[in-house]
Amino acid sequence: MSDIMKQIVLASRPDGAPTLENFRLEEHPVPTPAEGEVLVRVHYMSLDPYMRGRMDDAKSYAANIPVDGKMEGGSVGEIIASNAKGFEVGEFVMGGFGWATHAVAPAAGLAKVDPATAPITYSLGVLGMPGLTGWYGLTELGKPKSGETLVVAAATGPVGSMVGQIAKSMGLRTVGIAGGAAKCKMAVEHFGFDVCLDHRAYESAADLRTALKEAAPKGVDIYFENVGGKVLEAVMPLMNPHGRIPICGMISWYNEGGLGADAIEKTLTAPKLWRTILVNFLSVNGFIISNHWNRMGDFHKAVGPMIADGSVKVQEDITEGLENAPDAFIKLLTGGNTGKAMVKVI
Amino acid sequence: MSDIMKQIVLASRPDGAPTLENFRLEEHPVPTPAEGEVLVRVHYMSLDPYMRGRMDDAKSYAANIPVDGKMEGGSVGEIIASNAKGFEVGEFVMGGFGWATHAVAPAAGLAKVDPATAPITYSLGVLGMPGLTGWYGLTELGKPKSGETLVVAAATGPVGSMVGQIAKSMGLRTVGIAGGAAKCKMAVEHFGFDVCLDHRAYESAADLRTALKEAAPKGVDIYFENVGGKVLEAVMPLMNPHGRIPICGMISWYNEGGLGADAIEKTLTAPKLWRTILVNFLSVNGFIISNHWNRMGDFHKAVGPMIADGSVKVQEDITEGLENAPDAFIKLLTGGNTGKAMVKVI
Incomplete structure (x- = not known):
């Protein structure tokens, strides 16, 4: 296991369409989970249009990302160290891990993902x-x-x-x-x-x-x-x-x-x-x-069978490598993706 | 009983704010109710902002008033001749009688108003x-x-x-x-x-x-x-x-x-x-x-007692005489009224 965590931060606020200069790749030591937390090795991270809003100063849904702050977003990954009861190494979880190869997070906020039920990427797209x-x-x-x-x-x-x-x-x-x-x-x-x-x-x-x-x-x-x-x-x-x-x-x-x-x-x-x-x-x-979010169960109940019987189709657009996330995100904003955009991080 | 019916028609479409020139007072013989209809002597007619929209060509809620057509609106009046079962001379009814002293209308579309329960003007305002x-x-x-x-x-x-x-x-x-x-x-x-x-x-x-x-x-x-x-x-x-x-x-x-x-x-x-x-x-x-309209009963049930106990107050702004309706309506559009605007027609 590498002891380096890579992450992408907001280097500067975009003026109009974001450019590669607005992002910066950083390396840090992999963090250690505190009591109640887990360390996750991210497998896939989601790219979504709402992230553009987080890069601005303007009032939006949620707090903005500070300059030099880690880009936010949902990801799915594997627990590689656990300091939380009920969350075991080897289990997969989904959470707001941001644009990074690793993250520590309070286990309480995480949703477990069962790779036996559906491909884990589904938790970021069609079932997410x-x-x-x-x-x-x-x-x-x-x-x-x-x-x-x-x-x-x-x-x-x-x-x-x-x-x-x-x-x-x-x-x-x-x-x-x-x-x-x-x-x-x-x-x-x-x-x-x-x-x-x-x-x-x-x-x-x-x-x-x-x-x-x-x-x-x-x-x-x-x-x-x-x-x-x-x-x-x-x-x-x-x-x-x-x-x-x-x-x-x-x-x-x-x-x-x-x-x-x-x-x-x-x-x-x-x-x-x-x-x-x-x-x-x-x-x-x-x-x-x-x-x-409280409707997620109802949603899975309604749509899970439709995926299984083929009446709801899945289309994913996966970019390889965290370092390529900014480019893929910029493309997403102008419709350059086809299907759910995500980045394979591992 | 006069055998002349006065009414106000749309003389021309307004260009911006309506002026008196957009209206014309006409006199016609009082009409006779056909089978199923009643003849109403209007006592009070309502003036409402929505009427401005009816004077335009633009798409709105409802069909527009044609040029030379009678101005539309809700009124309350007394039945003075009846050709409809269950609707007696002397009863008060509310309906879309337009800007006129008299109107014939199919009885089926009319709501009876009981002057013993509340002033009949309420049916155009606070209870209408x-x-x-x-x-x-x-x-x-x-x-x-x-x-x-x-x-x-x-x-x-x-x-x-x-x-x-x-x-x-x-x-x-x-x-x-x-x-x-x-x-x-x-x-x-x-x-x-x-x-x-x-x-x-x-x-x-x-x-x-x-x-x-x-x-x-x-x-x-x-x-x-x-x-x-x-x-x-x-x-x-x-x-x-x-x-x-x-x-x-x-x-x-x-x-x-x-x-x-x-x-x-x-x-x-x-x-x-x-x-x-x-x-x-x-x-x-x-x-x-x-x-x-189907909620009118619920509304009366909820608000009737509040009017009775004074927790809902009534404020009416009554102009005398059908011929003064255009002026009162023009004032209404610029806030010149105080309370529910209506015209006493009788």
């Missing part, structure tokens, strides 16, 4: 945070009804693909949006969307809207919002009365953190937007899945 | 559409909890005052916003708001926000949205996590129907607005009370 985000947001806030029409972007991503597959299984017409012909093909052929539109093929929101109208001839009942920007702009006027918009993220805007106070004042009012919400009786709900 | 709007929006969409803080504008209006009083009775801190010192005094002394801010005393949304911060030191849990504009802009950044925003109207924008397609594109995106909804897990719900 992104999968739960899609399932919870769709079923609890989207309130899907058979015969309705759903639109979701990033359709081949771990959230969008979960949303589309669950919605399809509930009898909805599912319209995916993705970047590029290859992803659109995958959305339809692999994930079973009724139709998928390539947002790169439409120059303006208005053009995309025209295509969406054809793809969703009865209007849109649920728009599962995970991208913002052009897609949101295209979809809003197509919302049916009593439509629902669960919002879990807006990746297309994550690099626009530089909007100043002027822009805030201007866009907070947005009369036409509010009018759309009002006259269509829309229900718009922001959520963060960490407030709903 | 506006009261139900406030009660339903607050209790069903606002999900108030004791100890929380509520903000509502037009605090002395029939919706705002209902919202404030019900919230207060449920243990919330209630912050009203109203136009002018007199209304603010009434909001606190008559309607029991904990505090009321005069929006006219603050030049910018930022100034109003500073005052709101003091008035709502623990942040805002429920913003009952009925005005839009400066108030909305001031409140949004003060919303607490998991805050709720029921939207029943946005009177401050009703005269801005001329916003073109460019403005739509710009304001539909509004990144900072969406970000606020997302990072605070807000629940934003547009609604129109006509989808919830």
Whole structure:
């Protein structure tokens, strides 16, 4: 066992899109678990769009990462030293270990992962945070009804693909949006969307809207919002009365953190937007899945069998090596991944 | 009984704020009720902000009033001729009789009003559409909890005052916003708001926000949205996590129907607005009370006793004469009324 722990820290705050210069690889001695803690050798770490927000100063869900602080994130790994009752060396656990090869963590906050039940990578994707985000947001806030029409972007991503597959299984017409012909093909052929539109093929929101109208001839009942920007702009006027918009993220805007106070004042009012919400009786709900971890059991009960019988497909995009995490993360923010992005650390 | 029916029609669509020229008084013979209909002599007609939307071409809740069509609205009056079983001459009924001295209407759609139970004007205000709007929006969409803080504008209006009083009775801190010192005094002394801010005393949304911060030191849990504009802009950044925003109207924008397609594109995106909804897990719900008439019985059961025991106060602003309805309506749109606006037609 190596006694060196590698980790990636936030070297500087990005101005717009992050660059490799915003990250720094460091080496430290492997830490020792205190009473109640375990030492974990990370096998896979997750890359997720929300991490972009943590790199900014702006108010967001959670505290930001300080400059020189370790990049945060969920990972799955093996316990290699334990100072906690009930957690044995050799067991696998999932937790917020950050961008690192090793981590010590209080055992109490960790979820055990059984490699015999499913590949451990599933705990970061289809059976983990992104999968739960899609399932919870769709079923609890989207309130899907058979015969309705759903639109979701990033359709081949771990959230969008979960949303589309669950919605399809509930009898909805599912319209995916993705970047590029290859992803659109995958959305339809692999994930079973009724139709998928390539947002790169439409120059303006208005053009995309025209295509969406054809793809969703009865209007849109649920728009599962995970991208913002052009897609949101295209979809809003197509919302049916009593439509629902669960919002879990807006990746297309994550690099626009530089909007100043002027822009805030201007866009907070947005009369036409509010009018759309009002006259269509829309229900718009922001959520963060960490407030709903208690639903993980229900989620596994509902979706585990669907993975087993093939009605929910898995697609992973694994980058090798912790040192390549920044590059993979930068790609993720512009849709350069295909499927759940993660890094193999061991 | 006069055999002349007076009515006010939409002479032309307003360009911005309506003027008297947009209305025209007409005289017609009093109509005769067909089978299943009654003839009603209107006593009081309601003036409500939503009527402004009906005067435009833009898509809204409901069909617009055609040019030369009768202005729409709810009224209460006495049956003076009946061709419908179970509806007797001398009974009072409430219905969408429009801006007119008389109306024939299918009896099936009418609600009987008992003048012995409460003044008939209550059926247009505190026990009618506006009261139900406030009660339903607050209790069903606002999900108030004791100890929380509520903000509502037009605090002395029939919706705002209902919202404030019900919230207060449920243990919330209630912050009203109203136009002018007199209304603010009434909001606190008559309607029991904990505090009321005069929006006219603050030049910018930022100034109003500073005052709101003091008035709502623990942040805002429920913003009952009925005005839009400066108030909305001031409140949004003060919303607490998991805050709720029921939207029943946005009177401050009703005269801005001329916003073109460019403005739509710009304001539909509004990144900072969406970000606020997302990072605070807000629940934003547009609604129109006509989808919830079925709750009228529950509403009366809950609020009737509160009116009787004085814990819900009534404030009416009655203009005499149908011919003065346009002027009273124009005033209503700029806050020139104090309490529920209606017109005494008989």
